[in-house]
Amino acid sequence: MDIQVPKPIRQPFFKRHKSLGVIACLLMIWLLMQLDIGLATQLPRSDITIATVKAGALDIEVDAFGKLQSAQRHIITAASAGIVTEVVNKAGSVVEVGTVIAKMENPDLSLEFKRSQQQLIEAKADKLQLNLRQQRERLLEQSGLGELEGELATLSFRFQAQKNLADRGIISELSFLETQAQLGSLQTRVAHAKKRIEQLHALHLSATALAQEKVELARQEQALLAAKVAQLAIVAAEQGVIEVMPLELGARVERGAHVATIGSQHALKAELKVNQSQAANIQVGQWVKVFAAAQVLRGKVTRIDPVITAHNVIVEVSLVKLGDTELRPMQSIRASIVVDTIEDALYVRSPVGEVAKKATLYRVLEGGKTELVDVKFGQQSGRYIEIKSGLKVGDSVVISDLSSYAQQAQAVVIQ
Structure with a gap:
């Protein structure tokens, strides 16, 4: 009797070699990843800018540029006409009270001053001669009166004597x-x-x-001309910085002409230029952050010029608590005017270029990979812009201009 031996069932290869299958899958995934990376555009990290989405109160700010101006200005005008012979201090110089700014000369005025000196001398001499003449006249009159009084005394004695004699009939009546x-x-x-x-x-x-009176008039005239001659030297009447000084050597200056403007260093205001498209959001009383070199100052909008000049509106800002800050009039500044505040806002640094209400940005993933996301923006505030949708807190996005890649949906890898 034949005994049937069952045939062994052949297992599929991958079932018999499971570990090899796992390795093959991993290898395939790795190859696909390498292929994907190879097709993606690779950008150095140093060539792009990445910003992180933040949450919190967002101040809506309008950026502006301008200069510091003195809130207290002293204008100097020429008291006398003259020709500039020396410029000692120019615009930007720090001056103290009495500091010479420029010197002028006026030959006609100098001659007139010398004549006034001579007239004063003559007036004094005339007065002295008058005093001597009056003295002589008084002496003559007093001498004549003395003689008369002497004769009167003698005649009075004679009258008394004759009266006694006449009473006794010795002399005739x-x-x-x-x-x-x-x-x-x-x-x-x-x-x-x-x-x-x-x-x-x-x-x-x-x-x-x-x-x-003639002497006094001559003295006053001489003093007035002396003051005019002295005022040919233009000096600072206040401590501060020369903001404007238009004089040049050889220039002729008329009486009353503007020769210098001195601004105080301790009473300053900011004069800002705001683009006319953003000026409608600015109101008197709004807070302003003023950046002057390394210092950050606070101020308030005090005046908005109604006139538009070169597409800009001039906004004046009073500065709060200057203290001992080393600031000067005409110093260039930039500022941020806070026109509104959005509470609990999502915001990120504004992407490079003109920002529309919607944009497609590259969100940065782990390992330097990126993905394209559609982002809807809200209000812009200086360097930052509000995010309405598309991103969440902590997301990192590329804010450099990669629009050419985004339009083609090109994959980007950041190295």
Whole structure:
């Protein structure tokens, strides 16, 4: 009797060699990955900019540029006409009170000043001569009065003596009456002489006052011209920085012309230029961050110029708590005007180039891979822009201009 032996069932190759199958799958995946990487555009990390999506309060800011201006300005005008002979300090120089800015000369004014000096000398000499003449006149009048008073005294004694003699009948009454008449006449002459002296004294006082007035007028004229000559040297009346100084050597300056503007270093304001397209969002009272060199200052909008100049609107900002900051008028600055605040906003640094309401960006994945995502933007704020949809907190996106790759849906790998 034949015994049937069952035939062995042959297992499929992959079932018999499971480990080999796993290895083959992994190898296939690796090959596909290498093929994908090989087809993707590879960009060095140093050539692109990557930003991270953040969440929080986003200040909607309008960027502006401008200069610091003095809130307290002192304008210097020419007190006298002249020709500039020396420029000592120019615009931008720091000056103290009394610092010479420029020097001028005016030959006509100098000649007029010398004439005024001569007129003052002559007025003083005239007054001195008047005093001497008055002294001589007073001496003559007093001498004449003295003689009359001497005669009057003598005649008075004679009158007394003759009166006694006339009473006793020793002399005739006619002689006595003659002496009495002479005495009365002499007394009248003495009274008139005293009256003349009083009138002469009053005339002398009046003449002296007039002469003194002429001296004072000459002195004032001389002092005025001396001041004008001194003002040919243009000096700073306030401490600060020269903001404007248009004078040049040889230039002729008319009286009253503007020669310099000095601005205070301690009372400053910001004068900003804002694009007219963004000016509608700015209002008086809004807070401003002013960046001056390494310093960040706070301020408030105080005035918005209604006139548009070269597509810009001038906005004035008062600065808060300057302290001992080393700032100067005409210093270039940039600023951010806070026009609104969005609470709990998603935002990221603005992509390079003009940003539309929608854009396709490369989101960075692990290993340097990227994927294209459609992002919807909201309001822009200076360097940042609000994200409405498409990204979440912590996402990293390429903000460099890769629009040429994105339009072709080109894969990008960042090395």
